[in-house]
Amino acid sequence: MAAIDLLHRRxxxxxxxxxxxxxxxxxxxxxxxxxxxDRLDAVFAAVADPTRRxxxxxxARHGGRTTGELAQPHAMSxxxxxxxxxxxxxxxxxxxxxxxxxxxxxxxxxxxxxxAQWLDRHHRFWTxxxxxxxxxLEAQ
Amino acid sequence: xxxxxxTRILPAPVDRVWAALTRPEALTAWFWPPRLQPRVTADPRxxxxxxxxxxxxxxxxxxxxxxxxxxxxxxxxxxxxxxESVVTIDLTGLGVKTELTLVHDRLDGDTDRDNHLLGxxxxxxxxxxx
Numbered sequence: 001m002a003a004i005d006l007l008h009r010r011x012x013x014x015x016x017x018x019x020x021x022x023x024x025x026x027x028x029x030x031x032x033x034x035x036x037x038d039r040l041d042a043v044f045a046a047v048a049d050p051t052r053r054x055x056x057x058x059x060a061r062h063g064g065r066t067t068g069e070l071a072q073p074h075a076m077s078x079x080x081x082x083x084x085x086x087x088x089x090x091x092x093x094x095x096x097x098x099x100x101x102x103x104x105x106x107x108x109x110x111x112x113x114x115x116a117q118w119l120d121r122h123h124r125f126w127t128x129x130x131x132x133x134x135x136x137l138e139a140q
Numbered sequence: 141x142x143x144x145x146x147t148r149i150l151p152a153p154v155d156r157v158w159a160a161l162t163r164p165e166a167l168t169a170w171f172w173p174p175r176l177q178p179r180v181t182a183d184p185r186x187x188x189x190x191x192x193x194x195x196x197x198x199x200x201x202x203x204x205x206x207x208x209x210x211x212x213x214x215x216x217x218x219x220x221x222x223x224e225s226v227v228t229i230d231l232t233g234l235g236v237k238t239e240l241t242l243v244h245d246r247l248d249g250d251t252d253r254d255n256h257l258l259g260x261x262x263x264x265x266x267x268x269x270x
Contacts, residue, residue: 122144122244129171130148130240133160136170137152 046091051076052084056093059107066102144244154233157240158209161229167192190214209233216244 047053055070062069071081085105088094094105150157160166162184172178176194183189184206191200201215204226212229225246232239 118246119144122246123146126144126146126242126244130146130150130242132170132173133157134148134150136160136166137150137156140152140156 042091043093046088046093049084049087051081052088055081055084055088056107059094059105064097064104064106066099066104068102070105143246144242146240146242148240148242149234150238150240151236152238153236154209154231154238157231157238158212161212162206162208184212 047056051074054073058070058073059065067078067082067085070085071078074081085094085096085103088105089096092110093108095108097104097106152160160170162182164180164182167180167182168178171180171192172194176196179193181189181191184203186203186206188206189200189202191198198219199216200219201217201224203212203214205211205213205228210231212231214227215224216227217224223246225244228243228245230241232241
């Protein structure tokens with residue numbers, strides 16, 4: 001299972017600093033801008049916790065991960081990590097499938113993909129405009 | 141719900157940057173590429189309107205906050221788009237240079253814009269880590 005590059009809507013492979021920073025920004029934006037909308041409240045609550053943010057970032061980098069793999073970087077028990085994962089699942093941010101004896105989790109970018117498209121479009125737009133402003137100021 | 145946040149250092153003192161951002165003739169010179177034959181009107185005072193047209197596209201809105209030469213807040217709507225958003229530009233003079241921070245907020249129809257902007261002011265510090 002591959003993670004989805006939010007900005008370009010295509011699967012990506014393991015590495016991917018840009019993806020991770022995109023996610024950090026989206027998550028932060030959601031944290032600070034969340035509004036009284038049930039779905040967003042759930043997303044807000046889900047990413048308000050540092051462990052869950054780390055899990056989301058992990059899934060963005062690696063695609064499908066088992067509970068054990070997701071627990072590894074954190075000093076906590078499997079049940080504790082499972083609890084965090086159910087919060088993320090209720091918010092619609094992760095999906096869960098069974099693979100043999102393992103539960104495998106994957107990121108579900110849909111709740112954030114529309115936001116990501118808007119961000120991408122306007123980030124490019126403003127970056128180019130500020131470049132043009134810089135040229136204008138230098139030429140004066 | 142969604143916001144874009146950009147910080148850049150510009151190669152001019154803050155007064156010149158302010159003029160470039162608010163004077164129609166300056167905006168005409170840099171905002172769209174010349175090949176789009178830009179036309180700009182701007183009335184930079186709270187409630188005043190602006191419109192920046194180029195061949196095939198245009199954006200317009202009104203000024204919400206005009207605090208020369210520190211802060212410019214204006215609404216933003218592409219022609220043909222139903223949704224309006226808000227752009228906040230903060231300038232900090234650094235002698236011969238200027239730090240520009242731009243925040244573009246996408247708003248939902250039922251969002252209270254003022255609360256939204258206030259929320260952003262409180263949150264900029266946290267966003268710096270982004």
